[in-house]
Amino acid sequence: GQQLNQSPQSMFIQEGEDVSMNCTSSSIFNTWLWYKQDPGEGPVLLIALYKAGELTSNGRLTAQFGITRKDSFLNISASIPSDVGIYFCAGRHNLGTASKLTFGTGTRLQVTL
């Protein structure tokens, strides 16, 4: 099935640095969701975006729904060791839950002290 392109694929950063990752698609989405997955766990929802241009924050996390509706980015400020994990974007074509999520390829984040 279709997957969204996420970049970077992986990143190694030092504690305290800011992180930026993005997700692009060839088709338009009406909803963007960002998840974090820790080893041995299921994905946990971080931020949900429902409107083109929307900028939403959750603590140190900020995500934006691209104006073209074909991309989204996630920023993490002042990274800490517990930010380690895999971050997935996911897009949905229709509002509501009737349609399926398409997942990105994932960004693996490693934080060094």
Next chain:
Amino acid sequence: SAVISQKPSRDICQRGTSLTIQCQVDSQVTMMFWYRQQPGQSLTLIATANQGSEATYESGFVIDKFPISRPNLTFSTLTVSNMSPEDSSIYLCSAAGGDTQYFGPGTRLTVL
């Protein structure tokens, strides 16, 4: 938000056998889904579990291999049938509530 539990959390099985994974959601949800996540990969949708009727399968997944039940709004099962080592994966239950979607902790399956 919805809290989702899965049983078992992990299992090691012999090839040719079947395993049924249970998923329980703590509130009534409109949609339930089953995903597979192979090692180091993203999530792939297996099927949408429909309450009281046959599940809707994605391309590449069939009912004979992955029978699914959803007897009510909060419970679903996925069976992995006639397993082979290629079925070794994490199987994730998911539930959609409102405009968001939540995931269970996953079942890590190893087939020998």
